[in-house]
Amino acid sequence: MEPLTAYALRRSGSKAKVFAVLLSMVLCTVMLFLLQLKFLKPEINSFYTFEVKDAKGRTVSLKKFKGKVTLVVNVASDCQLTDRNYLALQELHKEFGPFHFSILAFPCNQFGESEPCPSKEVVSFARNNYGATFPIFHEIKILGSEADPAFRFLVDSSKKEPRWNIWKYLVNPEEQVVKSWRPEEPIEVIRPEIAALVRQMILRKKDDL
Numbered sequence: 001m002e003p004l005t006a007y008a009l010r011r012s013g014s015k016a017k018v019f020a021v022l023l024s025m026v027l028c029t030v031m032l033f034l035l036q037l038k039f040l041k042p043e044i045n046s047f048y049t050f051e052v053k054d055a056k057g058r059t060v061s062l063k064k065f066k067g068k069v070t071l072v073v074n075v076a077s078d079c080q081l082t083d084r085n086y087l088a089l090q091e092l093h094k095e096f097g098p099f100h101f102s103i104l105a106f107p108c109n110q111f112g113e114s115e116p117c118p119s120k121e122v123v124s125f126a127r128n129n130y131g132a133t134f135p136i137f138h139e140i141k142i143l144g145s146e147a148d149p150a151f152r153f154l155v156d157s158s159k160k161e162p163r164w165n166i167w168k169y170l171v172n173p174e175e176q177v178v179k180s181w182r183p184e185e186p187i188e189v190i191r192p193e194i195a196a197l198v199r200q201m202i203l204r205k206k207d208d209l
Contacts, residue, residue: 050150
């Protein structure tokens with residue numbers, strides 16, 4: 001007859017093996033789950049998915065601008081291109097907005113340190129000097145590891161990274177980044193592109209009635 005001690009040891013060893021197998025299964029499951037989170041997470045394909053901060057630091061969902069034609073711009077107050085572009089932006093906003101078209105301006109100080117003012121002062125500057133009535137948000141970074149996710153999405157989608165102040169990105173009502181312009185390109189080049197998208201949007205709404 002097998003000694004009681006040997007039987008107890010053998011049973012204890014069997015339990016340890018079962019426990020080890022179960023632990024390995026649990027660890028494998030957890031690792032697979034983490035890998036799925038890392039590599040299989042849903043791809044963000046809309047600019048309006050993101051949240052940003054307004055000039056007062058309050059969180060704003062970009063969903064509020066969804067369904068419109070949107071021109072997104074990195075603005076600067078102390079640049080040789082500031083006057084011409086702010087006037088052009090306000091002209092576009094007045095002509096096409098606010099029901100079908102939005103301009104979203106994001107101050108950025110990464111190019112020649114030409115946006116040194118706090119965000120609230122940027123808003124006052126744009127309002128007082130150019131009558132700007134389009135939204136101006138909190139200062140962001142658009143280059144490097146600290147780039148704002150919303151602006152990084154525009155850059156990645158268009159394959160065009162800003163090299164200076166006041167680059168412009170056009171987002172259509174279907175939430176796709178369809179065009180970008182350098183700061184020196186005139187409003188006459190931009191206006192027809194916006195007009196065409198706004199016209200399509202209005203016609204589509206009429207067809208849906």
